[in-house]
Amino acid sequence: MSALEPILLTIITASTPLLLAAIGELITERSGVLNLGVEGMMIVGAVMGFAITAMSGSPYLGVVASMFAGMAMALLFGFLTLNLMTNQVATGLALTILGLGLSGMLGEAFIGQPGIKLPVLHIPGLSDIPFIGTVLLSQDILVYISLALVAAVYYFLFKTRAGLVIRAVGDNHTSAHALGYSVLKVRYLAVLFGGACSGLAGGYLSLVYTPQWVEGMTAGRGWIALALVVFASWRPLRLLVGAYLFGAVSVLQFHAQAAGIGLPSQLMSALPYLATIVVLVIISRNQAVTRANTPACLGRPFSPDR
Amino acid sequence: MSKQGVPSSDAVDQPVLVKAVSISKRFGEVLANDSVDLTIREGEIHALLGENGAGKSTLVKILYGALEQTSGDIVWRGNTVKIANPADARTLGVGMVFQHFSLFEALSVADNIALALPKDTDLKALPERIISVSKKYGLPLDPNAMVADLPVGVRQRIEIVRCLLQEPSLLIMDEPTSVLTPQEADELFKTLQRLASEGCAILYISHRLEEVQRICQRATIMRHGKVVNECDPRQETPASLARMMVGADVHAIKSTSEITTGNPLITLRDLNLPADNAFGIELKDINLEVFAGEVVGIAGIAANGQSELFDAISGERRVENVHAVNLLGVPVGKKKINPRRKLGAAFVPEERLGHGAVPGFRLSDNVMLTRFSTEPSLLLRGILKRGNAAEMEQRIKVNYDVRMTHDNPEARSLSGGNLQKFVVGRELDRKPRVMVINQPTWGVDAGAAALIRQALIDLARTGAAVLVISQDLDEIYEVSDRIAVISRGQLSPAEPANVMTRERIGMLMAGMGEKNTSKSDEGQAHAARA
Incomplete structure (x- = not known):
């Protein structure tokens, strides 16, 4: 048990940023917008979260700052792709490049500074239960938020009218417009939600995962989040499975390497990717479900003919 | 503009429900609606007639709030109203x-x-309401079915039930029967007449004149964005209505009486895909089998295997058995499109923009794409001969009356009808010996449609085999020497056009000719009952 607990804790820590970024992108894509700038929004969230925490001394203010930083990036993306109708793929890539550069500039002063870690939320009584309490119920607020978001997004998408409108806009924007829904408004909100979640994911990296600022510290996690959304066929619960599976295998292979299993380290490093692909391909076998959940208007610009 | 029509019965004494007063709508240079007046009374079925591009769709979109008029007023029950968006219209x-x-x-x-109902609708009670309304009007629907799985006739029922749940006073129907079997259309007419008898006004857009004569009490006819006439369609003949729409006599399709059929040029044998x-x-x-010199028409409701059949014959999809598809005596089941073209076959797919033509390419480049393999003059050791393609484009433009604002435009800038004339003309220009065409005149106005149909018949009479796949029964009858019906991937034997009555085609469309008719498909079974 003593060996298992830290492993489980690191799995949660490794999975949470992926889950946060991916659940936001899931909503964005469900509305029909493909934002490839997740990595860029994440890293700006990470640097802003660290900077505000360092200046104010409050990691909670840092979390809020990272969220708003992600939203600011998303707003820029929304303005370019939704109003000016630029190509979504190119704009998303540009957003990533911009985010990496901008964060490097903003973060220069903070390199090497010790960070403040987001505290664990101690729930009296529950957090002291052996194992369950010490692993699952002794987490920081962002872990709880990420899990609550999955449940909330599931309920929102499939049980509420607003969620239905998002799915409708992503499925057929022409029809949604013909019925009188504001396609641009819906997409703006979805893009902003995606930005907020990506920002939070970045904040998690610089406030929990490794509480310091290192240039390029997102290290491709934004791209993995993007891939998870597609592999999870835009379903929130599958996304949860995918994110935790990826997190688990990447932590376990690390421990296996340390324990000296005689496999080449390159192969071990590739394991999380392989495992995630295999499992998600298996659960995506049902073509009808995949098709019913794929936003048909994904990446297609919309201009009302009014 | 409107002449005083013959006094008509029915709804003429009813109060006026909605009046469009001098509506104009400008899109850039184009005046899509030019001072249009329209009066609809409660409980009447009012036809809106006109060719493609006459401005009908623009007018109804303004009434439904999907477009905003440049000038003019809408008067609803005596009050001038502003319909800013579809939600306003629904309210x-x-x-x-x-x-x-x-x-x-x-x-x-x-x-x-x-999605079409007001925000405060109780979503839990909705399935029950759907079932009760659909029962009341004879429009069976399963609230839990997914739309993608449903045949097109059922999809239309969803749209109608969606409107009926809002208890409308005016129901606008845009070309509702273009996708229905004759039996399904009859059912629809009953529903519409029942609605009208309950006081709901219906604005019925169609280009099928016999339908309009059958169910409409008034008709407003538009041409080039203006209202040119208003009449009681029951007092007119189809010819006189067509004349009002087109502004001239519609070119009647002529088919030389004697058909000299030769060898089979298209042979499909136990084709499975x-x-x-x-x-x-x-x-x-x-x-x-389609013989040299004849036109065979394949009728059927949308999505019953027409595109799959077209793909198999054209080579967009290849089949296991080489001998299943035989063109001009050559088994081509596994050949790609260009080898089939080289044999002398030409293909026109259903979707003209994106499939039949690349939207962002100039017409001359689009000529290049389907013909470089068969015209040695277009390609010299891999180098494109643009000048020769442009010459061909000019020839097609002149011979098939393709109208364009400037020379050699991008395909997407042509109107639907003009692009269709171009896409068909491009293939006819090759003088093919086998022509396969899917939906030759979909969304094309009467004048252009007549031109295309005549060209297909003329081609057959020069000794080519022509296969026309169409959902438009009138078109099938106009061009075909023999008719077959496709239903859920099965094809009935082709029989001479004069023995294939509309009723028989309707039964075959509904699946009566299939080997194993499954009763599970609710939509088909419903059509069969009718």
């Missing part, structure tokens, strides 16, 4: 059934309907 009591349905394929029937996706249709044991 007022205007419902619309779109020609190209405004449905969401990935959502359930109930979800689709919920699995569905290529969850929503595709499997082709089962298709047998057909």
